Amino acid sequence: MLNTITLTGGTHGNETSGIQLIRDWLKFGLPSRFSALNVDCSLANTAAIAANVRFLDEDLNRQFTTERLAGDNPAREAVLAKELNQKFGPKGNTRTDFFIDIHNTTSNMGATLIVLENDDFNVKLARFVKQAMPEANILVEDEKAFADHGYLCTVGKKGVMIEVGAQPQGVLREDVYQLTLTMAEAILDFCVAWNNQDAALNELPPCEAFRLGYELKFPLDEDGMRKAMIHHSIQDQDFIPLLPGAPMFRGFDGSDYVWDGEKETYPHFVNEAAYHKLDVAFSTSDRIEF
Amino acid sequence: MLNTITLTGGTHGNETSGIQLIRDWLKFGLPSRFSALNVDCSLANTAAIAANVRFLDEDLNRQFTTERLAGDNPAREAVLAKELNQKFGPKGNTRTDFFIDIHNTTSNMGATLIVLENDDFNVKLARFVKQAMPEANILVEDEKAFADHGYLCTVGKKGVMIEVGAQPQGVLREDVYQLTLTMAEAILDFCVAWNNQDAALNELPPCEAFRLGYELKFPLDEDGMRKAMIHHSIQDQDFIPLLPGAPMFRGFDGSDYVWDGEKETYPHFVNEAAYHKLDVAFSTSDRIEF
Numbered sequence A, B: 001m002l003n004t005i006t007l008t009g010g011t012h013g014n015e016t017s018g019i020q021l022i023r024d025w026l027k028f029g030l031p032s033r034f035s036a037l038n039v040d041c042s043l044a045n046t047a048a049i050a051a052n053v054r055f056l057d058e059d060l061n062r063q064f065t066t067e068r069l070a071g072d073n074p075a076r077e078a079v080l081a082k083e084l085n086q087k088f089g090p091k092g093n094t095r096t097d098f099f100i101d102i103h104n105t106t107s108n109m110g111a112t113l114i115v116l117e118n119d120d121f122n123v124k125l126a127r128f129v130k131q132a133m134p135e136a137n138i139l140v141e142d143e144k145a146f147a148d149h150g151y152l153c154t155v156g157k158k159g160v161m162i163e164v165g166a167q168p169q170g171v172l173r174e175d176v177y178q179l180t181l182t183m184a185e186a187i188l189d190f191c192v193a194w195n196n197q198d199a200a201l202n203e204l205p206p207c208e209a210f211r212l213g214y215e216l217k218f219p220l221d222e223d224g225m226r227k228a229m230i231h232h233s234i235q236d237q238d239f240i241p242l243l244p245g246a247p248m249f250r251g252f253d254g255s256d257y258v259w260d261g262e263k264e265t266y267p268h269f270v271n272e273a274a275y276h277k278l279d280v281a282f283s284t285s286d287r288i289e290f
Helices: A016-028 A046-051 A076-088 A120-132 A174-195 A199-203 B016-028 B046-051 B076-088 B120-132 B174-195 B199-203
Strands: A005-009 A039-043 A098-104 A110-115 A137-140 A158-165 A208-217 A228-230 A247-251 A256-258 A280-289 B005-009 B039-043 B098-104 B110-115 B137-140 B158-165 B208-217 B228-230 B247-251 B256-258 B280-289
Touching: A005 A016, A005 A174, A016 A039, A016 A098, A016 A174, A046 A076, A098 A174, A110 A120, A110 A174, A120 A137, A120 A158, A120 A174, A120 A199, A158 A174, A174 A199, A174 B228, A228 B174, A247 A280, B005 B016, B005 B174, B016 B039, B016 B098, B016 B174, B046 B076, B098 B174, B110 B120, B110 B174, B120 B137, B120 B158, B120 B174, B120 B199, B158 B174, B174 B199, B247 B280
Parallel strands: A005 A039, A005 A098, A098 A158, A110 A137, A137 A208, B005 B039, B005 B098, B098 B158, B110 B137, B137 B208
Antiparallel strands: A110 A158, A208 A280, A228 A247, A247 A256, B110 B158, B208 B280, B228 B247, B247 B256
């Protein structure tokens, strides 16, 4: 039974679609069909929102490991993380049954549901969302235990992220807003069905999903400068298979760099602005049945 | 005769395509057909580039009015502006015959050449670029005298800007890079023809251009919060006519806001991220023959 649901936007202060959806639901209320749910809507990092930046000192969405929450890092987001953990958690012994955190990306990932566990709840949620919204992508990051992630949503007993793109930082696009709204509503529809122990949840067919591989970096020269950019053939092609031998980078000297994996991969977070300083070009994934 | 040409990128530190083109031409050299030209390539705001932000304190590309250059503003970009003015100018009595400054935008403006004067040089340049690159847009900002603008490129005797999009801040897209390269080469091809007093420049047909109108703001409530977003029907539709009565904003309450001009306008800088804090939704323009 999901007695307490937390829905947040603005964990990154320049990701506008979640921020706007939270503002709208706070102002106009949630759709009436969710009246039986106890949903707490809030903005996570109001200082970063006011500054229209991802974060002021450090990435808030990496602060929620047990170690960091127990540490004494003076960064503003580390301090804020402790406050949010007290308000919505505390992690491991939490008042929040289900935590939904809304993000957007400059990558063309469409509406992507990121789940962190391969269990009955998350499998049914993913299948339900995929059935309600066939255009959705399901991304599975279960390479480590749920509680070992530093994500805000892990403060809940269960937690997921909504990740929608392509949208530049600081820009609100209506198409991205509408995809965000549709996925948030689909997740809350699932919550209603879960709480009602709806038998139809047991009949949902397996769905396509993508299991996170690793982050692939841009090629750098000896001075740490990039030697290449994302190849036009994979730009905006998130979750489209990249085949062995196909180009993934275009070098500034005109040469191409090809994917040399043994089998195809499914790139996502392709050319995400927030990973600029890390020189991450995209993340790999495998296509699975979930 | 254009004896000295300055080409800059990184006037805004998170506009990557100009930054990369400058780096590449510094590293690999310009195409050999420009060997007769004296082109100085440089990055304007290296501190902002290192921080991957538009600017540190103030917009560098608004600092180059005579008043500001004579002032004592301690903002880092105001100090930098004086240095650049000494290096490439000084404005009004300048060593730079032609100044080309490269930008990019989150708006879907394609490759846009921004000219600031309606004179023989700029008209021929625009017609030449449009002929070489029919997909280019010509934007004319001649609402005030050339020297009254605060743009970096007005440090030259002649100055223009290259503005290419759509590209998120901090992201380098190959398509935007290639459009930037193509337009930079077209402008330099014009410089060669101009210096050669190529008679063909007198035979160029008039071209389509857009004359800047004004900046249109998002509707705000009494608390200064936006009441609406760019309507999906004009998102990515820069320089496409917006007709009287057609929707331009979608309200968060579901209502539409329509264009109530007496005639069509040609929106551009639609949903530009950098104008977020100014609440500018787009700029209007009229279609003209140039």
